Amino acid sequence: MSLDLDRYLVISSDGHAGLPMEDYREYVDPRFRDAFDAALPIQRAMTESAAKSFLIADINEEWRKGIEDDLAGAWDSDARNRVVDADGVTAEVLFPDGVTEMNAPPFGAGFSLGTQGTTKELQWAGCDAHNRWLSEFVSQAPERRIGLACIPVLWDIDLAVEGIRRAHEDGLRGVVFPPMWGEFAPYHHSRYNPVWEVCQDLDMPIHFHSGPSPIQDYFGPMPPKEGQEINQGAVGIYICEVAIWLARPVTFMLWGGVFENHPRLKVALVEGTGIWVPEYLQLLEQRYSDSHYSMKLGDYRSHLSMSPADYFKRNVRIGASCMPRREADMRNEIGVGTIMWGTDYPHPEGSWPHTKDQLKETFHDLPEQDIAAMLGENAVSFYNLDVEKLAPIVARIGPEKATFQQ
Amino acid sequence: MSLDLDRYLVISSDGHAGLPMEDYREYVDPRFRDAFDAALPIQRAMTESAAKSFLIADINEEWRKGIEDDLAGAWDSDARNRVVDADGVTAEVLFPDGVTEMNAPPFGAGFSLGTQGTTKELQWAGCDAHNRWLSEFVSQAPERRIGLACIPVLWDIDLAVEGIRRAHEDGLRGVVFPPMWGEFAPYHHSRYNPVWEVCQDLDMPIHFHSGPSPIQDYFGPMPPKEGQEINQGAVGIYICEVAIWLARPVTFMLWGGVFENHPRLKVALVEGTGIWVPEYLQLLEQRYSDSHYSMKLGDYRSHLSMSPADYFKRNVRIGASCMPRREADMRNEIGVGTIMWGTDYPHPEGSWPHTKDQLKETFHDLPEQDIAAMLGENAVSFYNLDVEKLAPIVARIGPEKATFQQ
Numbered sequence: 001m002s003l004d005l006d007r008y009l010v011i012s013s014d015g016h017a018g019l020p021m022e023d024y025r026e027y028v029d030p031r032f033r034d035a036f037d038a039a040l041p042i043q044r045a046m047t048e049s050a051a052k053s054f055l056i057a058d059i060n061e062e063w064r065k066g067i068e069d070d071l072a073g074a075w076d077s078d079a080r081n082r083v084v085d086a087d088g089v090t091a092e093v094l095f096p097d098g099v100t101e102m103n104a105p106p107f108g109a110g111f112s113l114g115t116q117g118t119t120k121e122l123q124w125a126g127c128d129a130h131n132r133w134l135s136e137f138v139s140q141a142p143e144r145r146i147g148l149a150c151i152p153v154l155w156d157i158d159l160a161v162e163g164i165r166r167a168h169e170d171g172l173r174g175v176v177f178p179p180m181w182g183e184f185a186p187y188h189h190s191r192y193n194p195v196w197e198v199c200q201d202l203d204m205p206i207h208f209h210s211g212p213s214p215i216q217d218y219f220g221p222m223p224p225k226e227g228q229e230i231n232q233g234a235v236g237i238y239i240c241e242v243a244i245w246l247a248r249p250v251t252f253m254l255w256g257g258v259f260e261n262h263p264r265l266k267v268a269l270v271e272g273t274g275i276w277v278p279e280y281l282q283l284l285e286q287r288y289s290d291s292h293y294s295m296k297l298g299d300y301r302s303h304l305s306m307s308p309a310d311y312f313k314r315n316v317r318i319g320a321s322c323m324p325r326r327e328a329d330m331r332n333e334i335g336v337g338t339i340m341w342g343t344d345y346p347h348p349e350g351s352w353p354h355t356k357d358q359l360k361e362t363f364h365d366l367p368e369q370d371i372a373a374m375l376g377e378n379a380v381s382f383y384n385l386d387v388e389k390l391a392p393i394v395a396r397i398g399p400e401k402a403t404f405q406q
Numbered sequence: 407m408s409l410d411l412d413r414y415l416v417i418s419s420d421g422h423a424g425l426p427m428e429d430y431r432e433y434v435d436p437r438f439r440d441a442f443d444a445a446l447p448i449q450r451a452m453t454e455s456a457a458k459s460f461l462i463a464d465i466n467e468e469w470r471k472g473i474e475d476d477l478a479g480a481w482d483s484d485a486r487n488r489v490v491d492a493d494g495v496t497a498e499v500l501f502p503d504g505v506t507e508m509n510a511p512p513f514g515a516g517f518s519l520g521t522q523g524t525t526k527e528l529q530w531a532g533c534d535a536h537n538r539w540l541s542e543f544v545s546q547a548p549e550r551r552i553g554l555a556c557i558p559v560l561w562d563i564d565l566a567v568e569g570i571r572r573a574h575e576d577g578l579r580g581v582v583f584p585p586m587w588g589e590f591a592p593y594h595h596s597r598y599n600p601v602w603e604v605c606q607d608l609d610m611p612i613h614f615h616s617g618p619s620p621i622q623d624y625f626g627p628m629p630p631k632e633g634q635e636i637n638q639g640a641v642g643i644y645i646c647e648v649a650i651w652l653a654r655p656v657t658f659m660l661w662g663g664v665f666e667n668h669p670r671l672k673v674a675l676v677e678g679t680g681i682w683v684p685e686y687l688q689l690l691e692q693r694y695s696d697s698h699y700s701m702k703l704g705d706y707r708s709h710l711s712m713s714p715a716d717y718f719k720r721n722v723r724i725g726a727s728c729m730p731r732r733e734a735d736m737r738n739e740i741g742v743g744t745i746m747w748g749t750d751y752p753h754p755e756g757s758w759p760h761t762k763d764q765l766k767e768t769f770h771d772l773p774e775q776d777i778a779a780m781l782g783e784n785a786v787s788f789y790n791l792d793v794e795k796l797a798p799i800v801a802r803i804g805p806e807k808a809t810f811q812q
Contacts, residue, residue, distance in 0.1 A: 186623050188639055217592050217658075233594055233661030235706035236714070239693045240657055244650055251646055252623075255639030275692075279685045286681075287645045300641035308642070 003391050007398030009376035010359070011385075012084075013319035014209075014270050014342030014350075015092035017147075018103035019075045019133055027129040028106065035122065036106055043106065063348045064099075070353070071346050074098025077140040084144070087355040088399040089343060090376070090390050093146045093319070093383070094138070095176060095209055095270070096130050099346050105130035109150050111209040113178035120155040127152055127163070135170040143389040147172040148207055154184035157191055161198045168202045173383055174268075175199065179208040179246050187249045188256025196262045203384060205266035207319075213238060213245040246272035247280065250316055254284065257303045259311035266382060270319030271344060275326075277318060278333035284309040313338065317382050320374070322351045325362050331370060339374045340382065356399055364404050371404060409797050413804030415782035416765070417791075418490075419725035420615075420676050420748030420756075421498035423553075424509035425481045425539055433535040434512065441528065442512055449512065469754045470505075476759070477752050480504025483546040490550070493761040494805040495749060496782070496796050499552045499725070499789070500544070501582060501615055501676070502536050505752050511536035515556050517615040519584035526561040533558055533569070541576040549795040553578040554613055560590035563597055567604050574608045579789060580674075581605065585614040585652050593655045594662025602668045609790060611672035613725075619644060619651040652678035653686065656722055660690065663709045665717035672788060676725030677750060681732075683724060684739035690715040719744065723788050726780070728757045734768050737776060745780045746788065762805055770810050777810060 003009055019027075021040060028036045064071060073080035075098060084092060096110045097103055104110045108118030109126030118126075127150040138147035149167030153160040153175075164175055185191055199206055218234035246269050259265060288307040304311075313335055320327065321342040331339060341359075344350030351358040363371045380387060409415055425433075427446060434442045470477060479486035481504060490498060503509055503516045510516045514524030515532030524532075533556040544553040555573030559566040559581075570581055591597055605612055624640035652675050665671060694713040710717075719741055726733065727748040737745060747765075750756030757764040769777045786793060 188624075188643065190638075218594075232596075232663055232709055233658075233706055235703045236661030236693060237594065237657055239703065239706075240661065240689060241654070248647070251643055252639075255642030255646065257638055275688060276685060279682060282681060283646055287642060297641045297645065300639055300645075303638055 003387060004395040004398060006402070007394050007400055008088075008372060008404075009380070009387070009390060009394045009398060010089050011340070011376045011379040011383075012089050012092040012343040012345065013268065013317075013340035013379055014321040014344045015084075015094050016096065016098050016103075016345070016347060017074055017080070017094045017134065017137060018096050018098035018105060018130065020103060021106070023075070024106050024126075024129045024133065027132045029125055029128060032107075032122065032125040035125075039106060039122075043104070047102075047104065060348060067353075071099050074103055074346050075137070077137060081141060081144070083345065083352065085397045087343060087345070087352055088359070088397055089345075089355065090393045090398060091144045091146060091379075091385065092345075093148060093174070093207075093268075093270075093342070093379070094134065095148055095207070096134075096150055105150065109152070111150070111176050112180075112212045113150060113152050113154075113176070114180065114212060115152070115154060115178070115182050115184070120152075120159075123152045123155070124159065124163070126150075131163075131167055131170070131172065135167075135172060138171050142171060143386070144393065146174065146383050146385075148174045148176045151175045151177060153177050153192070153195055154181055157194055161194050164195070164198050164202065164204055168204055172204075174205040174207055176207045176209060177249070178212065179210075179249055180212045180214075181249075186252045188252040188258070192258075193261075196258055196265055200262045200265045203264075203266075205268055205317075205382060207268045207270055208246055208249055209319075210242055210246045210269075210271040213242050243272040243276055246270075247276065250312070254308035254311050255300070255304075259315045260304050260306070263314075265315055266317070267315060268317045268319050268340070268382070270342070271321040272318070273327065274318045274320050274323065274334045274339060275330065277335070277338065278330065281309045281312060284312065317378065322349070322358065323362055323374075328362050328366060328374070331366075331374065336370050336373050337378055340379045341375050359399060360404055364406055366404075368401060368404075371401075409793060410801040410804060412808070413800050413806055414494075414778060414810075415786070415793070415796060415800045415804060416495050417552075417746070417782045417785040417789075418495050418498040418749040418751065419674065419723075419746035419785055420727040420750045421490075421500050422502065422504050422509075422751070422753060423480055423486070423500045423540065423543060424502050424504035424511060424536065426509060427512070429481070430512050430532075430535045430539065433539045435531055435534060438513075438528065438531040441531075445512060445528075449510070453508075453510065466754060473759075477505050480509055480752050481543070483543060487547060487550070489751065489758065491803045493749060493751070493758055494765070494803055495751075495761065496799045496804060497550045497552060497785075497791065498751075499554060499580070499613075499674075499676075499748070499785075500540065501554055501613070502540075502556055511556065515558070517556070517582050518618045519556060519558050519560075519582070520586065520618060521558070521560060521584070521588050521590070526558075526565075529558045529561070530565065530569070532556075537569075537573055537576065537578065541573075541578060544577050548577065549792070550799065552580065552789050552791075554580045554582045557581045557583060559583050559598070559601055560587055563600055567600050570601070570604050570608065570610055574610055578610075580611040580613055582613045582615060583655070584618065585616075585655055586618045586620075587655075592658045594658040594664070598664075599667075602664055602671050606668045606671045609670075609672075611674055611723075611788060613674045613676055614652055614655055615725075616648055616652045616675075616677040619648050649678040649682055652676075653682065656718070660714035660717050661706070661710075665721045666710050666712070669720075671721055672723070673721060674723045674725050674746070674788070676748070677727040678724070679733065680724045680726050680729065680740045680745060681736065683741070683744065684736060687715045687718060690718065723784065728755070728764065729768055729780075731768050734772060734780070737772075737780065742776050742779050743784055746785045747781050765805060766810055770812055772810075774807060774810075777807075
């Protein structure tokens, strides 16, 4: 069976799935269950406090009223299928942190994978618990669910390599790494070579998801002095520079020669917008080719046989969550083959439950082959998907191509 | 006397001046002379070691051969005038760190103003020494020299305000602040309000100069393990993200409401290229006006009566050192009124001694009024210069307009 020629194959490069916090208990290694019981109320309190200072709980709660059944798709297989069917989405890439703050895995697991306030043992225990559950969730609809394993890669390279192999055996099809390395070595360090090796060998794409950034900079040193407001505009700064922190690992990998040495390694940068990509490519190209500017800085290029901009085009993809029309209009500068559209379900900033309308708003009147690439075909290549298995779903729920022409 | 209509007024927004290290001794407060004597050999050794790991000493030394007399323009008034005359430059903005590593002021003064390895007292002593010397240097050709005081603003706000007032009295016409704040409060913090106030009142533009960045990230944790090369591509990463670190203070100031509350405050971002500006403005605009994306993050806008992109256009200028043609072609997106061209003399990556040729390469065949704005008029407004005093110099050494038309 081949694809329905009248409908688009839509693959979301950015979905989230996770259990309600307390339900992770049975997936946690018994050795860490006491720690889990002790940590649960603390995690809940910290989550609520973070929500108060950074997220507007009211909006989240307001938004969730009356759609609780659909949000259960974060962990309930039938609900998930019903919701993505209605959205016209055939398959999804699954990150952790389902309904944002309500579904974080324990012990500092999740897509941020920050190393503050946790330990190697605990963070791995949290990741293992999530990855175990996710494997089950994926197995309930394996053709539609591209599950990503949380891998806290910074602590220990041997553990990371082992964890990636295990995730692959368990049916997960990619990994999530932390975009910020804190006190650990950045991603151009040769200690990560075995990790790049195993990801390339097993064809497990690496994902960095937008979110982490140095929020202590935005909120400043605490406590503020008497009468001084210190964090005015903090959130504006955050949303302005969060994409910079997302792209940083790739800057280090590109110049570090990671894609020179691992030409089939794949990396996705997810929910960080695409508007920075054209200027970033231009900068990489200039910095690689300009000699006068940097002659006094010595040789930083001879270990690279291609321009870093060309590695980017070959090895890196953008998870374009809820991409607006203005970015679709920049598709040739970003790279039509680089963009993988996504919904961000079940997050409130995502396109769900209005995905079909938003798709038309973003893609109307563009060339059919460009739409098809950005909505699904690029993801098919990136994740090496079997289109035959997706075809019946597309025929049933895929958005009709004709509706994209005004 | 008005400007020669056949010649351009050229003002370099990026010049460097400073004494040979040892010659700062007599400008250092006597209380710190013993410390100066003790620190000098250490500073020399550290400078040489930094030059080995980061700068290619050979190229610098090679480049300097035979032009020693002209490089003395870093501190010698007559040599300076001779050199800039020959380059067609009428006036210059003067940063510290003359011939890069050979002329750094003592005790961690300089344009980086990093706070590591120094103290409040020492860094201020170093800045005061440089500022004292610079006042003398400026007084030898006051109409041509826009001297900038080094102000280590992070440590102590009262000291900073006092230092800015003193610099103004001594004939300096702007200040240099550190682009990285380390463990101190970032620039949206209300503790800096008195600083913004005095800079606005005295019309002392604030300058951030490209250079500082988290180099420990590039070179990684030391020492590396056996057989592991850790810093491959480090310099490529550095030159790719150095402009990000330069722009960061402005991101914090924009969202923090600094320009809302100080509408006449002026900031220049120098030698950080201009190619990032169009996308940065677009991002500021989107983040200010998009509501769906950030609704869950609460109100971060109501303290701003304008879009941050509009503050940028009004209050911020780009010191466009050795701007290439490709950026001149982007002038409308960057802002013709935003660009202030510069030579970076006497640094080897600068346009000197080929400034006249480079000017033609960058600006040939552009509208005369655009060239005039970017080469000089924008700086006249920014620094509130007296064109009458500059006119005789322009008539004598300014590049002829006709030579910019092919």
